[in-house]
Amino acid sequence: MNGANASVFVVVAAYNEGRVIRSTLEPLIGAGYSVVVVDDGSRDDTSSVLAQLPVYSLRHLINLGQGAALQTGMAFALRQEAEYVVHFDADGQHRMADIPVLLEPLVKGEADVVLGSRFLKREHREAVPEKRRLVLRVARFINLLFTGVWLTDAHNGFRALTRAAAARIALRENGYAHASEILSQIARQKLRYVERPTAIAYTDYSRAKGQPLSNAFNIVLDLVLRGLFR
Amino acid sequence: MRPIQFLLVGLLGAGVCFYFARLRTRLIDRSLVLLTAVAGVVLIAVPEWSTELAALFGVGRGVDLIIYVGLFLLAFVCLLLYARIRALQGRLTDLVRAGAIRDARRPERLRIAAPDQRPAHAA
Numbered sequence: 001m002n003g004a005n006a007s008v009f010v011v012v013a014a015y016n017e018g019r020v021i022r023s024t025l026e027p028l029i030g031a032g033y034s035v036v037v038v039d040d041g042s043r044d045d046t047s048s049v050l051a052q053l054p055v056y057s058l059r060h061l062i063n064l065g066q067g068a069a070l071q072t073g074m075a076f077a078l079r080q081e082a083e084y085v086v087h088f089d090a091d092g093q094h095r096m097a098d099i100p101v102l103l104e105p106l107v108k109g110e111a112d113v114v115l116g117s118r119f120l121k122r123e124h125r126e127a128v129p130e131k132r133r134l135v136l137r138v139a140r141f142i143n144l145l146f147t148g149v150w151l152t153d154a155h156n157g158f159r160a161l162t163r164a165a166a167a168r169i170a171l172r173e174n175g176y177a178h179a180s181e182i183l184s185q186i187a188r189q190k191l192r193y194v195e196r197p198t199a200i201a202y203t204d205y206s207r208a209k210g211q212p213l214s215n216a217f218n219i220v221l222d223l224v225l226r227g228l229f230r
Numbered sequence: 231m232r233p234i235q236f237l238l239v240g241l242l243g244a245g246v247c248f249y250f251a252r253l254r255t256r257l258i259d260r261s262l263v264l265l266t267a268v269a270g271v272v273l274i275a276v277p278e279w280s281t282e283l284a285a286l287f288g289v290g291r292g293v294d295l296i297i298y299v300g301l302f303l304l305a306f307v308c309l310l311l312y313a314r315i316r317a318l319q320g321r322l323t324d325l326v327r328a329g330a331i332r333d334a335r336r337p338e339r340l341r342i343a344a345p346d347q348r349p350a351h352a353a
C-alpha cells in the first residue's frame with residue numbers, strides 16, 4: 001500500500017449508490033487513499049456492499065442530505081489524523097486521476113482549499129451538457145452575490161482541503177445548499193482557494209440521477225433563509 | 231398606494247428580517263405573539279375601536295385593520311415555526327452524526343494478512 005496516499009482521506013457521501021459504489025471505490029482503495037464512505041441512510045444495498053470493502057464505513061441512521069454526510073465524513077477524517085481531505089462523488093462522475101491535480105497546490109503550500117472546475121479546460125467544458133452549462137454560467141453570478149467568491153465552476157463537488165482548512169469548515173446546510181455554504185465559509189475564514197481543472201464523466205447513470213435544474217431554485221431559497229436564520 | 235405606505239411596508243419588512251437575523255429572543259417572540267393576539271381579540275370585541283383605529287392609520291374599515299393585524303400575526307408565527315424546525319434539524323443532525331462516528335467500521339479488519347503474518351496453524 002502506498003503510505004504517502006494514506007494520509008489523504010477521500011470522503012464519499014453515498015445515498016442509494018449500491019449499483020456503482022464498488023466501482024467508484026475500488027480504484028481509490030487500490031491507489032492507497034484512506035477512503036471514508038458515509039452511507040446517508042440508503043435504502044438499497046449500499047451498506048452491504050460497503051461491508052465487503054476495506055474502507056472506513058459510517059452510516060447515518062436516517063437520510064440527512066449530502067452536506068450532512070460530507071460533514072460527518074470530514075469530522076471523522078480529522079479524528080483519524082488526516083493530512084488532506086478530498087470530497088469525491090459516489091456515482092463515478094469524478095476521476096481518481098484528478099486527485100493529485102487537486103492536491104498539488106495544497107502540498108506546495110499555495111492554497112488551503114482547491115476546487116475542481118469543469119470550465120478551465122476546453123475538453124472538460126465541452127463534456128458538460130448544453131443546458132447544464134448555461135445554468136452553471138448563471139449560477140456563477142448568483143454564487144458571487146451570495147458568497148462573495150468568484151469561481152468558474154460554482155457547483156462542483158470535487159474539492160481538496162488541508163487538515164487545517166477542513167477543521168475550520170463546519171457545514172450546517174444538510175442539502176444541496178452545502179456547496180454554497182462551503183464557499184461562504186471559505187470566504188469568511190479567509191482561506192486561500194484556487195481552482196484546478198477536473199473532468200466530469202457524465203454516464204447514463206449519473207445523468208439520470210443528476211441534480212434536477214429545479215434544485216437551483218431551492219438552493220437560492222436555502223441561501224436566503226440561511227442568511228436570515230443563522 | 232401612497233409613498234408612506236411603501237415606506238412603512240419596507241420598514242416593516244426590514245424590521246422583521248433584522249429581528250430574525252439578530253435580535254430574536256424567546257421573550258420577545260412570545261411577547262409579540264401575545265400582543266398581536268390580544269390586540270386582535272380586543273379589536274374584535276370592541277369593533278368601534280377598530281374603526282377609530284383604522285381611521286387613524288388611514289385604513290378604510292375596521293375589518294381591514296383586523297385582517298392586516300391577523301396576517302402579520304400569521305406570517306410571524308410561520309417564521310417562528312420555521313426557525314424552530316431549523317433548530318430541531320440541527321440537533322437531529324448532531325445526534326445522527328454522533329451515532330455514525332461512534333459506530334464507524336474500520337478497514338483494517340478486512341485487510342488480508344501477508345503470508346508471514348498468517349497464524350502458524352493455517353495451511
